[in-house]
Amino acid sequence: MTALRPAPVVELELPRSRARRRSLVISLCLVAAIVVVSVIALGTGAIYVAPLDVARTLLGNGSRVTNYAVLDLRLPRVLIAIAVGAALGMSGVVFQSLSRNPLGSPDIIGFNYGAATGGLLVILVIGGSPAVVSSGALVGGLVTALLVYVLAWQRGVLGMRLVLTGIGVSAILQAVNFYLIVNAGVADVARATVWLTGSLNNLGWPQLWPVVIALVVLVPALLFGVRWLEVLEMGDEVAQGLGVPVERARVYLIVTGTAACAVATAAAGPIAFVALVAPQLAKRLVRSNGAGLLPAAWMGALLVLVADFAAQRVAGGLPVGVATGALGGVYLAWLLWRKP
Numbered sequence: 001m002t003a004l005r006p007a008p009v010v011e012l013e014l015p016r017s018r019a020r021r022r023s024l025v026i027s028l029c030l031v032a033a034i035v036v037v038s039v040i041a042l043g044t045g046a047i048y049v050a051p052l053d054v055a056r057t058l059l060g061n062g063s064r065v066t067n068y069a070v071l072d073l074r075l076p077r078v079l080i081a082i083a084v085g086a087a088l089g090m091s092g093v094v095f096q097s098l099s100r101n102p103l104g105s106p107d108i109i110g111f112n113y114g115a116a117t118g119g120l121l122v123i124l125v126i127g128g129s130p131a132v133v134s135s136g137a138l139v140g141g142l143v144t145a146l147l148v149y150v151l152a153w154q155r156g157v158l159g160m161r162l163v164l165t166g167i168g169v170s171a172i173l174q175a176v177n178f179y180l181i182v183n184a185g186v187a188d189v190a191r192a193t194v195w196l197t198g199s200l201n202n203l204g205w206p207q208l209w210p211v212v213i214a215l216v217v218l219v220p221a222l223l224f225g226v227r228w229l230e231v232l233e234m235g236d237e238v239a240q241g242l243g244v245p246v247e248r249a250r251v252y253l254i255v256t257g258t259a260a261c262a263v264a265t266a267a268a269g270p271i272a273f274v275a276l277v278a279p280q281l282a283k284r285l286v287r288s289n290g291a292g293l294l295p296a297a298w299m300g301a302l303l304v305l306v307a308d309f310a311a312q313r314v315a316g317g318l319p320v321g322v323a324t325g326a327l328g329g330v331y332l333a334w335l336l337w338r339k340p
Contacts, residue, residue, distance in 0.1 A: 022286055022287065023286045023292055023294070023295055026282070026285045026286050026295050027294050027295050027298055030282075030295065030298035030299055030301075030302055031298055033302055034082060034298065034301055034302050034305060037302065037305050037306055037309065038078050038082070038305065039051050039054050039055070040309070041074065041078050041305065041308075041309045042054045042058075042070050042074045042075060042078060043070070044309075044313055045069065045073075045074065047065060047066075047068075047069040049066050049069055049070055053066055054066075054070055057070045057071065058070070058071075058075075076203060076204045076205045076207070076208050077200050077203055077204075077308070078305065079208055079212075080200055080203050080207060080208050080211060080267060080268065081200055081301070081304045081305045081308045081320070082301040082304070082305060083208070083211045083212060083215055083264075083267070083301075084200075084211065084264040084267050084268045084271065084304055085264075085274055085278070085297075085300035085301035085302065085303055085304030085305060086215070086297040086298070086300055086301040087211070087214075087215060087218070087260040087261065087263050087264040087297075087300070088106075088260070088261065088264045088271065088274040088275040088278065088300045088304070089274065089275065089278035089279060089282070089296040089297045089298070089299055089300020089301065089303075090218075090219070090222050090257070090260050090293055090296060090297045090300070091105075091106050091111075091257045091258070091260040091261035091264070091275050092105045092106065092274070092275030092276060092277075092278055092279040092296060092300070093229075093279045093282075093292065093293050093296040094222065094225075094229065094253050094254075094256070094257030094260075095109060095111075095254075095257055095275075096279050096280075097229045097230075097232070097233050098162065098229070098232065098250060098253060098254070098257075099160070099162050099163050100233060101160065101163050102276075102280055103163060103276070104162070104163050104166075105275040105276035105279075106141075106257070106258065106261040106275050107270065107272055107273065107275055107276060108163070108166065108167065108170070108276060109148065109162065109163060109166030109167070109169075109170065110144060110148060110166040110167065110168075110169040110170030110173060111141050111144050111145050111148070111166070111258050111261050111262070112141075112170075112261060112265060112270045112272075112275070113144070113169075113170045113173035113174055113177065113270070114140045114141045114142075114143060114144020114145070114147075114169075114173055114262075115137040115138070115140050115141035115144070115261065115262040115265035115266065115270065116137070116140070116173070116177060116196060116265060116269070116270045117140045117144075117173050117176055117177055117180075118136040118137045118138070118139050118140015118141065118143070118262075119133050119134075119136050119137035119140065119195060119265065119266065119269070120177055120180050120181070120192055120195075120196070121136055121140070121180070122135075122136035122137075123188060123191060123192045123195065124180050124181070124184040124188050124189075124192055125180070130206075130207065131210070133195070133266065134210060134266035134267065135266070136266075137262055137265045137266035138259070138262040138263065138266055140262070141258050141259070141261055141262030141265065142255065142258055142259065142262065144169060144173065144258075145254050145255065145258035147169060148162065148165050148166045148169050149162075149251070149254055151165045151169070152164075152165040152166075177196070180192075181193070181196075194269075194319065195269040196269055196270060197269060197319040197321040197322060198268055198269040198270055198271035198272065198319055198320055198321025198322075198324065199268060199269055199319035199320060199321060200268050200308050200319075200320050201317075201319065203267070203268070207267060210263075210266075210267070211263060211264075211267045214259070214263040215260075215263070218256060218259055218260050218263065219297075221256045222256050222257070222260065222293060223293060225249070225252055225253045225256055226293050228244055228249035228252070228253065229253060231244050232244065232246065232249065232250065232253075261275060268320070269319075269321060270321070271304065271320060271321045271324050272321055272324055272325045272328055273324050273325060273327060273328025273329075273331070274300050274303050274304055274324050274328075275300070276328060276331075277303065277327065277328055277331045278296050278297075278299040278300035278303055279292075279296040279299075280331075281299050281303075282295035282296040282298075282299040283295075283296075285299075303324065303327065304320060304324065307320050307323035307324045307327060308320040308323070310323050311323040
């Protein structure tokens with residue numbers, strides 16, 4: 001009898017190696033697109049700066065006028081847009097993978113609304129500086145994540161139950177947000193409404209550094225959790241068979257994913273649909289069913305950057321959340337048209 005030989009390991013590794021190479025190539029292309037859009041955004045405005053002059057200014061060889069326009073006025077906004085979009089993209093990957101549902105993004109599940117409620121409580125009830133508002137949004141997002149997890153628990157947390165529970169909690173939080181706004185003063189309502197829309201207006205270097213520091217901590221934490229995320233997508237039984245501590249891994253990913261979403265919300269308000277759209281677009285480009293954390297991060301950064309540029313220069317200074325909302329609506333309509 002002829003002994004059966006095991007299949008060569010190389011044949012099993014080829015698809016994964018191809019996917020990683022494609023993911024790297026797509027990430028580099030997205031980074032290149034971010035650089036191009038950033039240079040255009042840094043040079044466009046009341047003080048026009050040519051692309052070469054933008055490059056010279058960034059390298060420290062600009063004039064007094066270009067230094068003011070590029071470094072003082074526009075660069076913080078561009079960097080905040082990139083950081084916020086990257087955080088939302090990574091958060092979307094985590095929750096869509098955990099729920100195994102393309103609609104399982106933090107703004108659908110309700111974590112976005114939890115962060116918004118935390119920020120609104122600070123703005124309308126407690127009062128405080130932007131740093132306190134950011135802390136309130138972070139706490140609100142994490143508390144909402146814990147609440148959704150506890151309510152969705154039933155001998156484990158299934159993806160569909162997580163989504164449905166999150167939708168219910170988000171509806172309650174929206175009602176709470178409207179109640180807070182209706183019973184607030186006129187000045188506070190104006191400030192809260194702008195923040196709720198999702199806006200990068202009037203943000204500068206002081207608002208950038210907290211986001212950067214948070215991402216320095218969160219990005220390695222999320223990259224560490226991706227190894228569990230890819231296995232959890234196969235199902236809890238398979239993950240347990242492969243030695244993954246399922247519930248501990250799920251809690252870890254929910255906390256880190258919620259923190260990324262809350263950090264973005266704290267910086268710029270609840271910017272809609274980026275966490276929903278960015279992972280799906282990145283996945284289509286990479287052509288992989290796995291959790292592509294970095295491609296989704298770069299895609300989210302590019303979406304927020306382009307949306308903010310369009311809102312400023314084309315739509316006459318609208319908040320970026322309005323532009324991403326329109327983008328998300330078009331994407332959902334396209335999704336329904338593709339999959340009747």
